[in-house]
Amino acid sequence: MYGLVNRGVEDLICRQYGEETWEKIKEKAGFATETFISSIPYSDDTTSRLMVAAGEVLGLTTEQVMNSFGEHWLHYTTREGYEEMIRMSGDTLPEFLFNLDTLHTRVALIYPNLRPPSYECTDVTEQGLLLHYRSHRLGMAPLVIGLLRGLSEKFATPMTIEHISHSEEQGVHDIFKLTYEQK
Numbered sequence: 137m138y139g140l141v142n143r144g145v146e147d148l149i150c151r152q153y154g155e156e157t158w159e160k161i162k163e164k165a166g167f168a169t170e171t172f173i174s175s176i177p178y179s180d181d182t183t184s185r186l187m188v189a190a191g192e193v194l195g196l197t198t199e200q201v202m203n204s205f206g207e208h209w210l211h212y213t214t215r216e217g218y219e220e221m222i223r224m225s226g227d228t229l230p231e232f233l234f235n236l237d238t239l240h241t242r243v244a245l246i247y248p249n250l251r252p253p254s255y256e257c258t259d260v261t262e263q264g265l266l267l268h269y270r271s272h273r274l275g276m277a278p279l280v281i282g283l284l285r286g287l288s289e290k291f292a293t294p295m296t297i298e299h300i301s302h303s304e305e306q307g308v309h310d311i312f313k314l315t316y317e318q319k
Contacts, residue, residue, distance in 0.1 A: 137177070137178060137179075137180055137182070137183050138174065138175065138176065138177050138178070138247050138249075138250065139172040139173045139174045139175065139176045139177075139178055140174040140175075140213075140216070140247075141178075141183055142172035142178060142182060142183055142186060143172050143174050143212075143216075144205065144208065144209055144212040144213070145183070145186050145187070145190070145205055146158055146172065147208070147212050148204060148205055148208040148212070149161060149190060151208075152204075153194065157193060157194070160193050161186065161189045161190045161193050162186070162189075164189035164192060164193055165182075165185040165186050165188070165189035166185060167182070167185075167186070174216070175246075175247070177247075177249050180273060187201050187202055187205070198278075199278040200278075202276070202278040202279040202282065203278045203279070203281055203282035203285075204282060205279060205282060206278070206279040206280060206281060206282020206283035206284070206285070206286060207282040207283070207285050207286040207289075208282075208286070209279075209282070209283055209286060210222070210283070210286040210287065210290055211286070218243075221239060221242055221243065222239070225238065225239045228291060228293070229287055229288065229291040229293040229295075230257070230260065230265065232287060232291065233255065233257050233265070233267060233287075233314075234257050236255040237252075237254055237255055240252035240253075240254075251272060253269055253270060253271035253273070253276070254269075254270045254271070255267060255268065255269055255270075256268040256270075262316075263315060263316055264295065264313065264314045264315040264316050265314055266300075266311055266312070266313055266314075267284070267311070267312045267314055268309065268310075268311050269308070269309070269310045269311070269312065270307060270308065270309050271307065271308045272307050272308070273308065274304070274308055276308070276310075277299055277302065277310050280310065280312065281297055281299065281312070284297050284312065284314065285297065293316060294316070294317040295314050295315055295316045295317055296314075296315045296317065297312055297313075297314055298312065298313040298315075299311075299312055300312065300313045
């Protein structure tokens with residue numbers, strides 16, 4: 137993953153828990169002197185170690201940290217200059233979800249070694265949809281759930297999120313059932 141992701145983790149921790157806590161997390165993860173650079177690719181293991189260390193330092197599960205990070209990601213990337221790309225990807229939650237792969241294609245112009253996940257919307261109704269998440273990375277469902285919560289807030293579309301299926305037969309394939317809450 138690119139350093140932008142690790143910088144996003146740093147931003148989350150520093151905003152919610154302070155820079156001293158971030159330094160403890162980096163030390164526990166084995167990156168005490170590391171300064172992450174947004175435009176440089178890092179191994180997925182680097183991000184994973186940061187998530188695990190954050191959980192240990194904060195007394196949370198790794199899944200809870202990933203979920204919080206997913207919620208935080210949209211706010212972070214908006215502040216980091218990606219607001220226009222995000223805005224161009226849709227005016228409603230369903231429209232944005234349908235355009236996630238297009239958004240990642242645009243981001244890949246900036247980050248040429250990007251290996252983004254793929255998203256597909258099926259079974260679309262006025263009440264919700266099924267979101268298919270495909271990736272080469274294992275264990276990302278908690279982050280996706282957090283991202284969906286953040287998007288729900290951004291688009292003022294309250295919804296329930298159910299993780300209804302997980303498969304690793306041909307890469308990771310998770311399915312999330314999104315049901316919009318009636319207003």
